[in-house]
Amino acid sequence: MDVIALDEALDALERLSVRQAQVVQLRYFGGLTVPEIAATLRTTARTVDRDWATARAWLRLRLRP
Secondary structure: OOHHHHHHHHHHHHHHOHHHHHHHHHHHHOOOOHHHHHHHHOOOHHHHHHHHHHHHHHHHHHOOO
């Protein structure tokens, strides 16, 4: 994966949804679990699950060759 493309995609995601970008950073780079992310962001695990699924789908489309 192209690191520059990933960084640009995360920046674009952050402009759309700060929380979704935070979820990706905490989950992918930080290795946190859904309950840990929920506690960190002061939200529910269900919200984190939705944000994670939405962000993954958006990044997949954005990073498609």
